[in-house]
Amino acid sequence: AAPRMPEKASKQDVAARRDGVLPTDRKVRRGASWGNRIPAVCYTFRGSKTYGRVVMRLLVGLDIGLMKTALCCVDGNGEVVLEVVVASEPAAIIAKLSPLRDHVDLIGLEACPLSEWLYGALVEDGFETFCLETRHTQRFLSTRPNKTDRTDAHGIASMMRLGHFKSVHVKSKQSQLTRASLTARKQFMTSMLQIENTIRGLIRVEGMKVGRIHRNNFSARVEELCSSSPEMWQAIEPLLRARDVMRSELKVLNLALERKARNDPVCKLFMTIPGVGPLTSLTFKSTIDDPHRFKSSKLVPAHLGLTPRVYQSGEIDRSGHISKSGDKLLRYHLVNAAASMLMISGKWCSIKAWGVRLAKKKGKAKAIIAVARKIAIVMHKMWLTGEPYQFGTVKADPETP
Secondary structure, eight states, X not given: XXXXXXXXXXXXXXXXXXXXOOOTXXXXXXXXXXXXXXXXXXXXXXXXXXXXXXXXOEEEEEEEOXXXXXXXXXXXXXXXXXXXXXXXXXXXXXXXXXXXXXXXXXXXXXXXXXXXXXXXXXXXXXXXXXXXOHHHHHHHHTTSSOOOHHHHHHXXXXXXXXXXXXXXXXXXXXXXXXXXXXXXXXXXXXXXXXXXXXHHHHHHTTTOOOOSOOGGGHHHHHHHHHTTOHHHHHHHHHHHHHHHHHHHXXXXXXXXXXXXXXXXXXXXXXXXXXXXXXXXXXXHHHHHOOGGGSSSGGGHHHHTTOSEEEEEETTEEEEEEEOOOSOHHHHHHHHHHHHHHHHTOOOOOHHHHHHHHHHHHHOHHHHHHHHHHXXXXXXXXXXXXXXXXXXXSOOOXXXXX
16 A cells, blocks of 8 residues: 555644754654755655654754844755744854754855854854855845745755755855955055045145155155145145055055965965065965865866856857956956066066967957966965976067067
């Protein structure tokens, strides 16, 4: 006879799910996996009798907000086991999941400013956690008619149940701290340039032109121009004083980053490449974090958005500009390193010779991007092998691009 499926869940089961506690008289057993999909509930039969319901796994989705986090836990059939709103703190989330610890197999949370902090706490507590890629998750959740924190958490849990998720790498604690210093330096540079441009625009109304001048002489030049206009100097002086303070603090931060790069063996290895300095080496190391997460060094430029976009449909097949889909800060430093190699560095190597030849055919801008791609591949390969940069046997080209 065909096996008889169990009847509808009892009131005790419904109450247990509402409270977040599973019945203790059920047997727990692991099943065979297929991809990312493992059924959460299966049934054991003998003849025509049902011998019990076996709980296999539970999937958890977290929709993280600044103050509150929506938590949803579902089983393999999509039935909600637990659905609550907790504070966006590791202790509060772990406390809610502790009664289900033996049954929770996967936890998914969307990448956000708090995700690295919560991810680290959940992993340390023994939960298998994945940080989901933002754009992929957003497209999956956009198919739902209503968008709330509750439905987003349920959608993330459904992604984990179906195995339809794309995880991203979560950087180590040391890489996160290095990135914080590099981001602070970038913000210093941006704010300082904004103040300088504001000063140039304000005094230009009165016919005062700063012109092209080195940043070390910028303050003296502005004071000289404003000496004949006390009212203008009253508006410019606070901006100029703030700019000078920021410049002095920027020097301190630059020295600290240079010292850190020179004491790091991996960064010292990177700096053997012409054009690659302390900032580029530190940014590359902190962004990639783990070189073994790439199967091939040729995948690194695509991860950083340095490869052209491709659109192909039917007979249409065209390549566009670079995708710019990866880390913006590292892409900025790699392009600067490529430009320094081609136009400033006096050391000749095989990459520079190739870039000079490409610049004559395709132009300087495209050559710089192409050299930046090669530098990213070479840096990743050097990190894996531990070998210094090989310049190659290339004669210096007297002609400049």
